[in-house]
Amino acid sequence: MTPPILSIVSKKNSGKTTLLEKLIPALLKNGYRVGTVKHDSHGFEIDHEGKDTWRHKRAGALTVAISSPWKLSLIKDVKEELSLDEIVDTYFDDMDLVLTEGYKRSGKPSIEVFRSTAHQTPLHVKGASNNLLAVVSDVPVDLGVPNFGMNDIDAIMNFILTRFPVSHKNKNL
Numbered sequence: 001m002t003p004p005i006l007s008i009v010s011k012k013n014s015g016k017t018t019l020l021e022k023l024i025p026a027l028l029k030n031g032y033r034v035g036t037v038k039h040d041s042h043g044f045e046i047d048h049e050g051k052d053t054w055r056h057k058r059a060g061a062l063t064v065a066i067s068s069p070w071k072l073s074l075i076k077d078v079k080e081e082l083s084l085d086e087i088v089d090t091y092f093d094d095m096d097l098v099l100t101e102g103y104k105r106s107g108k109p110s111i112e113v114f115r116s117t118a119h120q121t122p123l124h125v126k127g128a129s130n131n132l133l134a135v136v137s138d139v140p141v142d143l144g145v146p147n148f149g150m151n152d153i154d155a156i157m158n159f160i161l162t163r164f165p166v167s168h169k170n171k172n173l
Contacts, residue, residue, distance in 0.1 A: 003035070003095045004164045005088055006133075009104040010113040011123050015150060016101045019113055019136055026157040027097065032166065035095040037087055039102030047075060084108065096166040109133050109163070114141055115150070134159060 008016045008023075020036065027034050047054040047064075053075065056064045063076040082090075084106050092098050104110070104123065114122040114137040124132050126143045134146045136156060141147055148156045 001093065002085075002089055003092055003098050005084065005098045005100060005106075005108045006160065006164065007100040007103045007106055007108045007110040008113060009102065009110045009123060010115075011119045013118045014113045014115045015118075015136075016113050019150070019156075020099060020101055022151075022153045023099065023157060023160070026153050027160065030157070030161060032096045032161075033094065035088075035092040035098045037084065037092075037098060037100045037103070039084075039100065046073070097160075097164050107131060111136060111156070112143070113137070113150075114139075133163060 008020055010016050024034050024036070047057060053064045053066050053073075057075060063074065065072065065074045067073075084100065084103050088098050100106070100108070109131050110129075111134045112122055112124050112132060114135055116137070116139045122135065122137075122141055122143060124135075124143050132143060132145050134148060134156070135141045135143050136148045136150060136152075138150050146159065148159070
């Protein structure tokens with residue numbers, strides 16, 4: 001079964017990663033199996049020059065995996081960017097919830113992070129998006145959805161748990 005997806009979105013440097021760093025442990029403590037997908041429209045490198053997997057890739061391998069008893073990492077060339085749904089369907093079927101950082105144009109339910117010291121206006125405009133569920137901000141923002149403070153992690157988590165309940169929570173985490 002495909003897990004629900006919740007996108008954490010904003011303009012640059014508004015605090016998406018910081019919010020995720022706080023939300024993930026809170027959700028885990030509530031028994032949720034949480035996965036994340038980070039969108040990088042500029043491309044990225046996760047392999048390090050000189051390492052075995054880097055050497056395999058440089059030699060021409062189209063897919064390289066490194067496996068241990070605790071982790072699996074995959075580097076795979078793709079002809080075109082996979083959709084968020086394709087990524088989640090393929091790699092996250094054992095999760096209760098997938099949080100994304102970015103993917104602001106995905107059409108998925110989203111929470112916007114707005115920091116007034118970084119930007120003059122939020123990413124969203126009131127009434128323009130059916131997918132905006134809430135705003136997390138350092139100032140009150142009227143986008144027609146619930147507002148939460150940047151450090152109000154318990155309230156944000158409870159909002160998420162209410163919106164994305166799971167019946168098969170893993171209590172062994």
